[in-house]
Amino acid sequence: MPSLPNRATASSAEVPALNPEGDLIGAKGHCEAPERMQAYFETLESARGCRQLVVIKGHPDPDSIASALAQRYLGRFFDIESTIVYFDEISHPENRALVKALEADLRQYREDMDLGAFDYMSFVDTQSPHLPVRVAKLPPILTFVDHHKMLGGFEAEFVDIREDCGATSSIYAEYMEHSAHGLRHGSAELSRLATALMHGIRSDTDNLLLAQPIDYRAGAYVRQYIDQDLLRLVSKQSITARTMDIIQRGLNNKVIKGTFLLAGVGFVREEDRDGIAQTADFLMRHEGVETAMVFGIVNGDVVDGSLRTSSATIDPDAWLKALFGADSAGRHYGGGRRNKGGFRIPLGLFARCRDREALWGIGKKTIEDLVFEKIGVEQAQHEKG
Structure with a gap:
């Protein structure tokens, strides 16, 4: 593996805050982090000719898919050969359609894949570099680009974590806009990439309702190059019959305590797990509800849940x-x-329980007790204060 000359390894703990008192919108063409962008391209230059594994953790969604495609695209300018790998199923029908429409070459991890054959790994749109598989020796991390709250410490050649950014796609759009490696007209591939980035930005910012200044700037940049017909196609919201069933179960089983709604939806197939998040989105429309949490047992072996909130007092990550x-x-x-x-x-061991009704009863009661105890304590503290 080629070494990176004259470069100090970056720690996730060393990433400085970005422009905390900057203009709300900023000037046209404003680059929020020029030094960091320069460091990103210097890192790619130092890894010229290497092989990188671009990692999507969790179930691929529009933002992670677009970010991975952008990482691969930018790597080409430095003769970096890239393979995009994901570990969990692309469960949402819209995301499967997105991958097909974009003609994206993504590979699902298999046990016979030799991850050690790559020189580096690059992570996009994830809180940590911990892989969900056991591998004897993993390549070092080349780049780590994300917009979530930092989860644990790690080392990488380059780290760009921006919590004041609505989508990782926006960060990659900034890299492109302010470099010689940007989007251009006349290329079907780049039009698809621009469309993917726009869809990633819109998806992770709830159609720009939760967008930050960098997201607006990124959207203004990439929209010049998008395929409008393709964007309409991949943005089409559809709900499968099985998701409708999950939503109905959520409606039937909801429990409301003040402004908090909790709903268990029972057993859910792996390919339908996104229905849990869609149910949480739907139940947020309930009058008087500020926070909705929906959970179910997915694939018989894991309790999977989603939380949505408009409350000023709940930080989903910390909570x-x-x-x-x-x-x-x-x-x-x-x-x-x-x-x-x-x-x-x-x-764990409880997944081997053959009595599904009893298993669900235990899981449901445990989640309800934990949640209602927490919101009860918080309510008492609020009233006392």
């Missing part, structure tokens, strides 16, 4: 981490960002 804690390796079961979060809790 879920405090509620569910972490495993023996220190990895939190839950996490999130501004208005949304999620959690996954393996059932």
Whole structure:
């Protein structure tokens, strides 16, 4: 593996805050982090000719897919050969359609894949570099680009984590706009990439309702190059019959305490797990509800849940981490960002229980007790204060 000359390895703890008192919108062509962008391209230059594994953790979504495609595209200018790998199923029908429409070459991890054959790994749109598989020796991390709250410490040649950014796609759009490696007209591939970035930005900012200044600037840049017909196609919102069933179960089983809504939806197939998040989105429309949490047992072996909130007092990331804690390796079961979060809790030995009704009863009661105890304590503290 070629070494990176004259470069100090970056620690995730060393990333400075970005422009905390900057203009709300900023001037046209404004680059929020020019030094960091320069360091990004210097890192790619130092890795010229290497092989990188671009990693998508969790279930691929529009933002992670677009960011991975952008990482691969920018690597080409430095003769970096890239393979994009994901570990969890592309479960949402819209995301499967997105990959097909973009003609994206993504590969799902298999046990016979030799990750050690790559010189580096690059991570996009994820809180930590911990892989969900056991590998004897992993390549070092070349780049780590994300917009979530930092989860644990790690080292990489380059780290760009911006919590004041609505989508990782916006960061990559900034890299392109302010470099010689930007988008251009006349290329079908770049038109698809621009469309993917726009869809990633819109998806992760709830159609720009939660966008930050960098997201608006990124959107203004990439929209010049998008394929409008393709964007309409990949942005089409559809709900499958099975998702409708999950939403109905959420409506039937909801429990409301003040402005908090909790709903268990029972057993959910792996390919339908996105229905849990869609149900949380739907239940947020309930009158008087500021926070909705929906959970179910996915694939018979994990409790999977989604949280949505408009409350000014709930930080989804801190709230879920405090509620569910972490495993023996220190990895939190839950996490999130501004208005949304999620959690996954393996059932372990209990997944072998053949009595599904009893298993669901235990899981449901445990989640309800934890949640209602926490919101009760918080309510009492609020009233006392």
